[in-house]
Amino acid sequence: MAQAQWDAQFSQDQLSVLTTFARDGQSPPSAAYRKALVAFDQAIQTLTHDIDQLPQGKERQHLEHQRLEQTVQAQKAFYNLLGRLTMGDRQQTTVILGHLGAQVPHLTRVRIAFPPKGMPPGKAELTITLTGDHFQPGAQLLINNRVMSIPGTLRRGVYVFALIWNGPQVQSVGLLSRDGTVVQTTSLEENQHGSSTTSQDNRNHNNGQEDGNSNNTSGGNKNTEKGNAENNGNGNGRGKPSVTPTPPIHH
Numbered sequence: 001m002a003q004a005q006w007d008a009q010f011s012q013d014q015l016s017v018l019t020t021f022a023r024d025g026q027s028p029p030s031a032a033y034r035k036a037l038v039a040f041d042q043a044i045q046t047l048t049h050d051i052d053q054l055p056q057g058k059e060r061q062h063l064e065h066q067r068l069e070q071t072v073q074a075q076k077a078f079y080n081l082l083g084r085l086t087m088g089d090r091q092q093t094t095v096i097l098g099h100l101g102a103q104v105p106h107l108t109r110v111r112i113a114f115p116p117k118g119m120p121p122g123k124a125e126l127t128i129t130l131t132g133d134h135f136q137p138g139a140q141l142l143i144n145n146r147v148m149s150i151p152g153t154l155r156r157g158v159y160v161f162a163l164i165w166n167g168p169q170v171q172s173v174g175l176l177s178r179d180g181t182v183v184q185t186t187s188l189e190e191n192q193h194g195s196s197t198t199s200q201d202n203r204n205h206n207n208g209q210e211d212g213n214s215n216n217t218s219g220g221n222k223n224t225e226k227g228n229a230e231n232n233g234n235g236n237g238r239g240k241p242s243v244t245p246t247p248p249i250h251h
Helices: 002-024 030-053 058-084 087-099
Strands: 106-113 125-133 140-143 146-148 153-155 158-165 173-176 182-185 189-192 195-198
Touching (some): 002 030, 002 058, 030 058, 030 087, 058 087, 106 173, 106 182, 140 158
Parallel strands (some): 106 189
Antiparallel strands (some): 106 125, 125 158, 140 173, 173 182, 189 195
8 A cells, every 4th residue: 555655646746747847838848748748657557557456445545536636637737738749749648648538539540542653743632541539620631740731521530631742752641639639650551553552660659558559649538529520621632732741840
């Protein structure tokens, strides 16, 4: 029991670092923020393990209440911080939010349909289809960690974006949601002239499995609008704008 109490205090100390970042109103230093984020995630998981080993009783109930309070405070701090973080830190924070039970977007599949070879510049339309869970209407497409200023169509857990792509080779694809959460993956199914290939090195870790789940980021239940046939843009493949990637968001 003494160990569980110590672990509860330790996770509270790590949470205090994060809430200080949230109250500061500034963009926290990335290295310091990530260190605190990982430390808190590990601490809250250790506390959960401790609680699971305890018999039912007042002591266990007290620790469960402490853990719940810390979880609520952490989620509030993270959502407050998201808009001030770099894209990479947003993605990492989204993963931790999933660990804490928040409903965050989760990618299971990304397909890219390339135009036939030989298409003239300005007419080579790219279609990107993202499949997953807890997608939010109005999310923005990310290509190579950059925000694309085009609307997409969301219907039954599938997001479709069509655009004229004038940028470099597509290495990663993701979504930036309205609440600031980010999900990205480098595991891409590419299709051209009927052939299909899958890119390597999926860095997406979701649904509570950072560095484990190859399709990114997050699982759980909060702050996400349901998308049962939501339509947020062009899905007909005509009149798509020519898109040049905007600079990455830095805070």
